[in-house]
Amino acid sequence: MNSKLFSLVALAALLLSACAPAATPAAAPKRVVYLINGALGDEAFYDSGKAGLDNIAKQYGVETRVIEANFDAAKYEPGLQAAVEFADVIFVISYGFEDQLKAVADANPEKIFVNLDTVVQNSKNTITSVDYIEEEAAYLAGVTAALLTIDTTIKNVNTDKRIGVVGGDVDPVVDAFIFAYENGARAIDPAIVVERKYLGGAWDDPAKGKQAALQLYDQKADVVFQVAAAAGLGVLQAARERGLYAIGVDTNQNDLEPGFVAGSMVKNVGLSMEEVYKTIADGTYQPGQVLEYGVARNGVDMVFEAQIKVLPQASIDRVLAIRKDIIDGKLKIERYQP
Structure with a gap:
């Protein structure tokens, strides 16, 4: 008798779960910002990140924007605020502005912040840092x-x-x-x-x-x-x-x-941005990580290809x-x- 009752309860639970709506996945990011303390056109660090941003836009169809502080300290915090207002995902270079980044990230825990080239950890542990070796x-x-x-x-x-x-x-x-x-x-x-x-x-x-x-x-x-x-x-x-x-x-x-x-x-700033964004898109991203990119991971290298x-x-x-x-x-x- 107890066995029959258990079977009926289990069957009812199974039917109810089948009728219940599936859990709604987190909304996919629609907008991505690349916020830099300097300016594009260096044919080096900043431009590498821009190339990665462009590849993210092509592959995932997201809207992207570059915000340049142009080495002007007065422009950095407004740039952070503009990034938060526009984007779901913010790749940021924060040399000299780490405290501002921490404060804005703590105030906006729903945003994804990926700090490039240095390690920055905020109190809510939402900033992921890409640390190049x-x-x-x-x-x-x-x-x-x-x-x-x-x-x-x-x-x-x-x-x-x-x-x-x-x-x-x-x-x-x-x-x-x-x-x-x-x-x-x-x-x-x-x-x-x-x-x-x-x-x-x-x-x-x-x-x-x-x-x-x-x-x-x-x-x-x-x-x-x-x-x-x-x-x-x-x-x-x-x-x-x-x-x-x-x-x-x-x-x-x-x-x-x-x-x-x-x-x-x-x-390879752009490559690391693409790899981190892939985890955001596929749902495996974990905030608050420190991701190290050395030679073995193709984060840095020495190259000789030349005319x-x-x-x-x-x-x-x-x-x-x-x-x-x-x-x-x-x-x-x-x-x-x-």
């Missing part, structure tokens, strides 16, 4: 520079073992690049001297980048690594002007000054062998600690 690729940039400066068969390379770097400003991300660049160079030859120049925040001034690079070339640096966004385009111009060499950053800049850019340390290659193939192969050791876990690159 730039040290891995910057180390390879240092190896590249070292192999160039010790090879006097390369045109105009002098006998001094001296390389340079131009940073847009003194900040933890730039210093992480430089720290690893120096380590990579000295792993090849401890006697290599690394000269630094900083631009004091003039990220969008190619003339200042060029002037800094020319000063480094005057100090007998054979190659200069640019870590300076749009200002770094001036570094590449200086390399051509002096008949010496540069290393590009964030995107493949090897063909911007053909024959004078030895390689580029890329940071005119500067380094001999044997040197490129040596860099690529070290790259493989990083991917395989045989070589652990030290992370920068501010």
